[in-house]
Amino acid sequence: MTEFFDPLAWLILLPLFWASGAFLLGPTRGARLAIVGVAAQLWLAIDLAVKVGDGGTAIRHAVGGWGAPLGIDLIADGLAAAMLLLTHMVALPLLLYARGYFAADASVARYFWPLSGFLLAGLNALFLAADLFNLYVTLEIVGLAAVGLVAAGGNATQIAAGLRYLFATLIGSGMYLLGVALIYGAYGTVSIATLTPLINASAASAVWIAAALMLLGLMLKTALFPFHYWLPPAHGGAPAPVSALLSALVVKASFYLILRLWLGPFAPLTGTIAWLPALLGSAAILWGSWQAIRAVRLKMLVAYSTIAQLGYLFLIFPLLGPDGLALQAGGMQVVAHGLAKAAMFAAAGAMIHVTGRDAVADVAGVASRMPVSLFAFALAGVTLMGLPPSGGFLAKWLLIDAALTQGQWWLVAVIIAGGLLAAIYVFRVLRQAFLVPAQGERRHLSHRAPPLLEWTAFTLAAASVLLGLRGVDLLRLLAVGSGP
Amino acid sequence: MSTGLIFAGTGAILFAMGVAGVMLLAHLLRRILAFNLMGSGAFLILIGLAQRAGLVDPVPQAMVLTGIVVSVAATALALALTRRLHKLTGAYTLPATRDD
Secondary structure, eight states, X not given: OTTTTOHHHHHHHHHHHHHHHHHHHOHHXXXXXXXXXXXXXXXXXXXXXXXXXXXXXXXXXXGGGOOTTTSOEEEEOHHHHHHHHHHHHHXXXXXXXXXXXXXXXHHHHHHHHHHHHHHHHXXXXXXXXXXXXXXXXXXXXXXXXXXXHHHTTOSHHHHHHXXXXXXXXXXXXXXXXXXXXXXXXXXXXXXXXXXXXXXXXXXXXXXXXXXXXXXXXXXHHHTOTTSOTTHHHHHHXXXXXXXXXXXXXXXXXXXXXXXXXXHTTXXXXXXXXXXXXXXXXXXXXXXXXXHHHTOXXXXXXXXXXXXXXXXXXXXXXXXXXXXXXXXXXXXXXXXXXXXXXXXXXHHHHHHHHHHSOOBXXXXXXXXXXXXXHXXXXXXXXXXXXXXXXXXXXXXXXXXXXHHHHTTOHHHHHHHHHHHHHHHHHHHHHHHHHHXXXXXXXXXXOOOOOOHHHHHHHHHHHHHHHHTTTTHHXXXXXXXXXXXX | OOHXXXXXXXXXXXHHHHHHHHHHOOSHHHHHHHHHHHHHHHHHHHHHHTOBTTBOXXXXXXXXXXXXXXXXXXXXXXXXXXXXXXXXXXXXXXXXXXXX
């Protein structure tokens, strides 16, 4: 019976169950079901992370008792366990937040609960999948659920953003699928573990094309500069809980897959082009930060900041070495940015909820009315800027350390410049909120934010800062089973 | 040239046409059709390349069946969104973005 209670299978099954249940029960009871379900998943994810961390080896599960090559294998190593933990640490506060956020708007909530369940099921399956084709299927589940969430608001801007996102994500996964087809044609298998020893630098040109197609498709889905065009309208236009889920988790899923492929099967092919993602990442940091500094709308500022912060993730590729420093930096940045960006979108959503307007200029005078939300925004900003003791500081410190060890000075310059630019756009909002008094009739707005919105945002932001203090545990978890 | 390679070559051409269509066309229905062309191209390559010495390999056929289910779902979602957009704006093209 132990097989039946395997957390690996239940992490995928549970969200599918509650998503279907939430669809049938409607938004009110569906929300309760969803929150109970995600709480159970968080418990499973913590349990799994502890087991993987203490055991020091990856945990496997053969679905239905059928192992590879015929059946489907699920594997949880340190990186996968950390991603699962992050997903549920972000999802539980965000679902509580969404319950408060959608309290007055049942039409969006009707679709939000089931779709977020399917999104979580897809993410969990993606982190646990062990073969390239299942990864394609999970990528599509995540992509379609995310598009549904963006469009769930139902106004013309959101539908257009959803369609634009849909076409981008379909091209990305189409390129990925073509790569899988070429790999299967060359080797007759799609299992990552079987492929890794087979592929070497003298592989057929079809394999090189496959690797290029798959990595490019995934970069499009991760919104790496210059493929970022679809992200700001989708993340900036969606309701706040959706923006937070997408920015914190969905773009990380395709990055996770790039990292998996880069370290695993494609490791012999990628040695000479590792500077390319780092160059694009640097451009993303500078361009994204610049756009965030001049953004008019608050949520657009946060969305462009996501593009900049995703850039940091791609700086690690030329630095990946046997010391594992760069991989640790990447993992830490994924988790720190996930928590901080969820907090930032949640806090921005709470402020827009109260002021009723979405321009950066409209947060004027918010400091006295919503201190908790503003504090959450500032704490999340601390992580994005990379100030100690936040998780973002630890990530950037590890990254600089790795860059200095390998003599890549230009990367150090980019990292420091990125931190300063982040400070400019974060302080732009804080200055407006603290120093500029509210104008005219808006001074008398007595409307207060629901405490649920403010405190969930604060919890996420505090977690992103405190992560720096418990960073050692996360780094130990990331080290499990990540080497060849 | 074996049958498998002819399939794969045709698939590559269809895929390229599909990608170009999704990226360059303006009319949403055409873009959705182009996406389906792209998917069919990838499926043809998957089936074509997997034929070894005239023997049929069942695994890629199972994959293509799964892939067809996925692309039907994606097409349905795209059509539903297109209908909604047409109802709201009266147009079958995406409105220009506000860049702020």
